[in-house]
Amino acid sequence: xxxxxxxxxxxxxxxxxxxxxxxxxxxxxxxxxxxxxxxxxxxxxxxxxxxxxxxxxxxxxxxxxxxxxxxxxxxxxxxxxxxxxxxxxxxxxxxxxxxxxxxxxxxxxxxxxxxxxxxxxxxxxxxxxxxxxxxxxxxxxxxxxxxxxxxxxxxxxxxxxxxxxxxxxxxxxxxxxxxxxxxxxxxxxxxxxxxxxxxxxxxxxxxxxxxxxxxxxxxxxxxxxxxxxxxxxxxxxxxxxxxxxxxxxxxxxxxxxxxxxxxxxxxxxxxxxxxxxxxxxxxxxxxxxxxxxxxxxxxxxxxxxxxxxxxxxxxxxxxxxxxxx
Amino acid sequence: xxxxxxxxxxxxxxxxxxxxxxxxxxxxxxxxxxxxxxxxxxxxxxxxxxxxxxxxxxxxxxxxxxxxxxxxxxxxxxxxxxxxxxxxxxxxxxxxxxxxxxxxxxxxxxxxxxxxxxxxxxxxxxxxxxxxxxxxxxxxxxxxxxxxxxxxx
Numbered sequence: 305x306x307x308x309x310x311x312x313x314x315x316x317x318x319x320x321x322x323x324x325x326x327x328x329x330x331x332x333x334x335x336x337x338x339x340x341x342x343x344x345x346x347x348x349x350x351x352x353x354x355x356x357x358x359x360x361x362x363x364x365x366x367x368x369x370x371x372x373x374x375x376x377x378x379x380x381x382x383x384x385x386x387x388x389x390x391x392x393x394x395x396x397x398x399x400x401x402x403x404x405x406x407x408x409x410x411x412x413x414x415x416x417x418x419x420x421x422x423x424x425x426x427x428x429x430x431x432x433x434x435x436x437x438x439x440x441x442x443x444x445x446x447x448x449x450x451x452x453x454x455x456x457x458x459x460x461x462x463x464x465x466x467x468x469x470x471x472x473x474x475x476x477x478x479x480x481x482x483x484x485x486x487x488x489x490x491x492x493x494x495x496x497x498x499x500x501x502x503x504x505x506x507x508x509x510x511x512x513x514x515x516x517x518x519x520x521x522x523x524x525x526x527x528x529x530x531x532x533x534x535x536x537x538x539x540x541x542x543x544x545x546x547x548x549x550x551x552x553x554x555x556x557x558x559x560x561x562x563x564x565x566x567x568x569x570x571x572x573x574x575x576x577x578x579x580x581x582x583x584x585x586x587x588x589x590x591x592x593x594x595x596x597x598x599x600x601x602x603x604x605x606x607x608x609x610x611x612x613x614x615x616x617x618x619x620x621x622x623x624x625x626x627x628x629x
Numbered sequence: 630x631x632x633x634x635x636x637x638x639x640x641x642x643x644x645x646x647x648x649x650x651x652x653x654x655x656x657x658x659x660x661x662x663x664x665x666x667x668x669x670x671x672x673x674x675x676x677x678x679x680x681x682x683x684x685x686x687x688x689x690x691x692x693x694x695x696x697x698x699x700x701x702x703x704x705x706x707x708x709x710x711x712x713x714x715x716x717x718x719x720x721x722x723x724x725x726x727x728x729x730x731x732x733x734x735x736x737x738x739x740x741x742x743x744x745x746x747x748x749x750x751x752x753x754x755x756x757x758x759x760x761x762x763x764x765x766x767x768x769x770x771x772x773x774x775x776x777x778x779x780x781x782x
Binding site for chain 1: 656658660676680685686687688689691692694695698711713714715716717718722723724725726729730731732737741
């Protein structure tokens, strides 16, 4: 039986085969082709019933498909759907912590290396379901490059992860980071194969130097650790979000979900929260609120905000408004 | 001989048109065909995106895909490649782009809107990997240069 297949005359052996027969005979990947008979596309669920007759013009082409994928956060090649990282300190008990982690939807949790009992019992690590959360050990408590590097190596040894949240504190009262030491420690750790996520001050130049040093993210503080003061210096955070190519994760100082939403609206890539959830009256509920705040802020950033105008702009058109007299 | 050119030429106004459609279509992805001759794009055929989640993926609407392919051939053009937009992700083939690519001999142009200015890059996506294709932007051909004019001389 003679038909035209992709504009070429072809002799088919069977009489009036179905579209399905033609596809399977030719070993074509069924999910990836588009079939038309005499110019009409034959839907996949009709392939078994649609018969090809003498003289038909059959077209079989590859379907074209693909796409940019989800709005996911990518850190050093690893992808995350949630843009909320959670800390594991300061919870009243492990049950409360796990309930909060669950309702936050987080995929990345940070644990202070000094709270991991690296000698025997694994302490906090025992309480965490590490099949669900990516572990991000942090060097909390380090005040020198040497301390931080040592802690990072210990953490890698104990947990097997290359990820390290680098903290080098320069001032004990405000817990402000020592950016010079942080940049130096970043260089050392990157050289040793770590994926370094450094905590830093909301300073553009420090952020640029960290990025140059090979940091996988830059994590500027919104306000002092554990203070819940929110983001008073949002313009500095905005400057960093605009200039830095690696993900920008706002870390420290977030008090309420509107702070997290603001960070995301400014174009930051993720937010790390600990005390605001752990010390909320209802941590589980607050964790969910933070999740929604981060999602709202991200969606707002993607939607693109309206321009700010110095003057009022009426919502309704002036035309057609009835006038007196 | 089955290899695509390592370079593809496209007039600026056609490229601008693709970027404009990508912006207008956002947050949904847009897609279409590029047709031309001798490695030079002469016509762009937009095709509706029939994906279930058009914010994250594209599937060319089958009827329109075929119609565009026919339209190009009827004008005596060759299919040189496809284009699609990434409203939120970079101008690089995603895992999905690699998995579903079925035209290794064609060039695949990707418009990213992840940054304020659209970024446009072109690739060959084969089973053995992805390689960049140089995108050469050319001026819009003036009326004096069109074939019919030349023949009329």
